[in-house]
Structure formats: C-alpha cells, structure tokens
Amino acid sequence: xxxxxxxxxxxxxxxxxxxxxxxxxxxxxxxxxxxxxxxxxxxxxxxxxxxxxxxxxxxxxxxxxxxxxxxxxxxxxxxxxxxxxxxxxxxxxxxxxxxxxxxxxxxxxxxxxxxxxxxxxxxxxxxxxxxxxxxxxxxxxxxxxxxxxxxxxxxxxxxxxxxxxxxxxxxxxxxxxxxxxxxxxxxxxxxxxxxxxxxxxxxxxxxxxxxxxxxxxxxxxxxxxxxxxxxxxxxxxxxxxxxxxxxxxxxxxxxxxxxxxxxxxxxxxxxxxxxxxxxxxxxxxxxxxxxxxxxxxxxxxxxxxxxxxxx
Amino acid sequence: xxxxxxxxxxxxxxxxxxxxxxxxxxxxxxxxxxxxxxxxxxxxxxxxxxxxxxxxxxxxxxxxxxxxxxxxxxxxxxxxxxxxxxxxxxxxxxxxxxxxxxxxxxxxxxxxxxxxxxxxxxxxxxxxxxxxxxxxxx
Numbered sequence: 001x002x003x004x005x006x007x008x009x010x011x012x013x014x015x016x017x018x019x020x021x022x023x024x025x026x027x028x029x030x031x032x033x034x035x036x037x038x039x040x041x042x043x044x045x046x047x048x049x050x051x052x053x054x055x056x057x058x059x060x061x062x063x064x065x066x067x068x069x070x071x072x073x074x075x076x077x078x079x080x081x082x083x084x085x086x087x088x089x090x091x092x093x094x095x096x097x098x099x100x101x102x103x104x105x106x107x108x109x110x111x112x113x114x115x116x117x118x119x120x121x122x123x124x125x126x127x128x129x130x131x132x133x134x135x136x137x138x139x140x141x142x143x144x145x146x147x148x149x150x151x152x153x154x155x156x157x158x159x160x161x162x163x164x165x166x167x168x169x170x171x172x173x174x175x176x177x178x179x180x181x182x183x184x185x186x187x188x189x190x191x192x193x194x195x196x197x198x199x200x201x202x203x204x205x206x207x208x209x210x211x212x213x214x215x216x217x218x219x220x221x222x223x224x225x226x227x228x229x230x231x232x233x234x235x236x237x238x239x240x241x242x243x244x245x246x247x248x249x250x251x252x253x254x255x256x257x258x259x260x261x262x263x264x265x266x267x268x269x270x271x272x273x274x275x276x277x278x279x280x281x282x283x284x285x286x287x288x289x290x291x292x293x294x295x296x297x298x299x300x301x302x303x304x305x306x307x308x309x310x311x
Numbered sequence: 312x313x314x315x316x317x318x319x320x321x322x323x324x325x326x327x328x329x330x331x332x333x334x335x336x337x338x339x340x341x342x343x344x345x346x347x348x349x350x351x352x353x354x355x356x357x358x359x360x361x362x363x364x365x366x367x368x369x370x371x372x373x374x375x376x377x378x379x380x381x382x383x384x385x386x387x388x389x390x391x392x393x394x395x396x397x398x399x400x401x402x403x404x405x406x407x408x409x410x411x412x413x414x415x416x417x418x419x420x421x422x423x424x425x426x427x428x429x430x431x432x433x434x435x436x437x438x439x440x441x442x443x444x445x446x447x448x449x
Binding site for chain 2: 083084102103104105106107109110124125126127192195196200
C-alpha cells in the first residue's frame with residue numbers, strides 16, 4: 001500500500017505519470033466522474049484549512065466518491081487525548097483513503113505506520129505539504145511545458161515556508177534548475193536546504209535580498225506569505241511581514257512569460273492589481289490542485305486504469 | 312589497586328569517558344543480559360588519566376552500534392580464549408532509537424509520549440528527527 005507523506009515519496013517517473021494523469025483529467029474532468037464511485041475519503045484536519053480541505057473534498061466528489069471527516073481538532077477524539085495511531089486505526093474501518101492535516105510535524109508519518117488505508121499528508125506543521133508541491137509542479141509544467149531548464153525565484157519566508165522547502169527538494173531532481181532565494185536575513189532558507197539539498201544536487205543557486213534585482217532573470221516567481229502561526233514572537237512577525245510586496249511596478253522588469261505562483265492564502269504580498277496580469281498563475285494553481293489531488297487519489301487507490309483517457 | 316580478573320570469552324568496552332560507564336550500561340541494556348557484567352569506574356588511564364571499562368563475560372553478539380554515537384574514542388575488543396580476537400571499529404549508527412530526544416516543540420513526539428524517539432543519520436553526519444527532520448543539537 002502506498003502513502004504520500006513526503007514529496008519525494010514519488011520518484012521523478014512516478015511524479016511525471018501523476019502529472020500526465022492530472023493533465024488528462026484537466027482536459028476532460030467529466031470522463032473521471034465515476035472513477036471513485038462507492039469510495040470514501042476521510043479528511044482528518046486537526047488544524048484549520050479552507051483551501052486544502054475543500055480541494056481534497058472537491059477532488060473526491062468530482063471522482064464520484066464521498067467524503068467524511070472533521071475540520072478541527074476540537075471536533076475529533078484528539079480533544080479527548082486520543083493518539084493519531086488510534087485515530088487512523090479507527091478511520092481505516094470507515095474510509096478507503098485518508099487525507100490528514102496536523103499541526104504537529106511528523107504526525108502523518110506516525111499515522112501511516114498504523115494505517116490500513118492509503119494516507120496523504122495534507123500538511124504537518126511547518127514541515128511538509130506534498131500535495132501543494134505536486135500542485136506547484138503541475139502549474140509550472142502546464143505554464144512552461146517543462147520542469148527542467150528554469151530559473152525560479154523563491155521569495156518571502158524561506159525559513160518557515162514548508163512549501164518552499166518541499167518545492168526545492170523536488171525541483172533539484174530535474175536538470176538545469178537555477179534557484180534565486182529571495183528573503184530577508186532573518187527568514188533565509190535553512191542551512192540544511194543548502195548543505196543537504198542544493199549543494200549535493202549541484203544545483204545553481206544564489207541568495208538575494210532584493211526582489212527587484214532578481215526579477216529580470218526569472219522564469220517562475222514563487223511568492224510566499226510570512227505566516228503568523230510559525231512565529232513564537234509577535235514582534236518578529238510584525239517587523240518582517242511586509243518585506244516583499246509584488247506590485248505592477250516590480251512586474252515591469254519581469255519577463256513577458258514569467259509565471260507568478262503563490263500557495264495562497266495571500267495577505268498583502270501580491271498587490272490585487274497583479275491578479276489581472278496574464279503572468280499571475282496563482283488562481284490557476286488552485287484549479288490545478290484539484291486535478292492533481294484527483295490524480296493522486298486515483299493513483300493511491302490503484303484506479304489509474306479506470307476512466308476514459310482523452311489525451 | 313583493585314583487580315578484576317581478565318575474561319576468557321566476551322567483550323571488553325574500554326576507554327569509556329570516566330563517569331559515563333553506568334550511562335552506557337543502561338543504554339546498551341546490559342541489565343537485561345543473563346551473564347556476568349563488570350563495570351570498572353575511574354580506572355587509571357595513561358591516555359585520559361581516568362576511564363571507565365565494561366567487561367561482559369560469555370557473550371559477543373550484542374548490538375554495540377550506539378557506542379559510535381556516544382563516544383568515538385571508546386574501543387571494543389572481542390575476547391576469545393583469553394586473547395583479543397577482534398577489535399571492533401566504531402562507526403556512528405544510521406539510526407538511534409530512544410537515545411536522544413527531539414527538542415522541536417512542533418514535533419509529534421513532543422505531543423505523544425508513547426512514540427519512540429527516532430533519529431536518522433543525515434548526509435552531513437548529523438542526526439535528524441525521523442518525524443520532523445529537525446537537526447539534533449546536544
């Protein structure tokens with residue numbers, strides 16, 4: 001039985017196959033509307049999430065399946081002190097596949113050890129968010145037609161931003177990806193990402209504090225939000241939250257085929273005026289997230305042979 | 312000077328930092344063995360001044376990999392028929408279970424006490440929590 005706990009749980013080839021299936025689904029979603037008939041997805045969300053939970057639920061409903069679960073820890077047995085191991089053993093009796101979001105890092109890994117159904121990590125604290133990574137890869141590939149030979153700027157909170165870490169780990173597996181790491185000093189990418197991910201992969205990278213300076217060379221700009229919930233100290237959050245704001249002025253120096261991504265939700269790091277710029281890809285990303293999650297559910301349930309392929 | 316007989320068959324763990332012999336005794340789970348174990352504390356050492364020694368009689372198949380994490384200066388001799396038959400090389404183990412604790416308050420191990428504390432040796436020669444991947448700092 002396969003789980004998805006870490007973005008690297010899927011090889012480059014497996015990721016490619018999943019993105020191919022996502023593309024087929026995107027081309028003709030109706031063809032897949034009965035693929036998961038009679039299958040149930042449990043969404044175990046121990047911390048608030050609008051986008052990811054609804055995306056999973058939308059994905060399963062579009063596949064003809066049904067969903068059950070909880071949206072906060074307060075409404076689960078965790079409030080009574082139940083372990084994630086016991087919870088997943090119980091949920092394994094109710095559903096065919098499970099998506100788990102948990103504020104504690106490593107909780108989905110612990111749950112997977114006891115799960116009798118495929119388990120998807122839907123985000124564990126500041127650690128991993130593999131379906132966001134797949135969504136990002138899907139969006140990059142749909143926009144640029146490839147995952148290699150790209151210059152990607154990662155901007156904002158590179159220290160606590162789990163989506164950034166996961167994306168870097170995934171993209172170093174593709175040839176000729178160059179990284180520009182744009183952040184204030186306090187929110188620099190952790191040393192281990194440089195020492196254990198970028199350098200061993202011999203990936204080209206540089207650290208930068210100026211977004212304006214980096215703009216002209218980028219194929220992809222991945223903006224991130226400075227997340228209040230990752231700070232223990234409110235003062236630090238207030239001081240750093242507005243360091244980078246993407247405006248039309250800054251976009252003037254960008255390539256005409258730049259794609260701007262953001263895992264969302266945004267606060268004010270992308271000005272609203274950018275939404276109408278054809279280079280803004282962050283709402284496409286949300287749609288792609290549904291296609292990717294549909295493909296992932298099908299893959300983990302072993303249903304990739306079902307459905308009419310139209311591409 | 313106190314004399315402890317040399318063992319005929321077994322293992323001698325030598326050059327243990329003085330004062331840490333009991334800690335190693337517990338880490339290796341030696342209390343669970345059904346054989347003769349001697350701990351010598353504060354033995355004279357030309358190299359370190361003082362040292363601890365552990366002698367285990369009649370057994371040579373226990374897992375000593377944790378010693379490579381605790382102190383790379385420790386030496387391990389396998390004794391057969393009263394002579395050193397083999398000197399074991401200590402290397403840091405790939406995995407540590409319940410030896411060190413993750414200090415990340417966001418880690419699942421900080422919320423659920425029953426979960427084993429598992430650390431894996433990373434490519435940089437440092438240990439990371441298997442759950443949250445945070446590097447361990449002593």
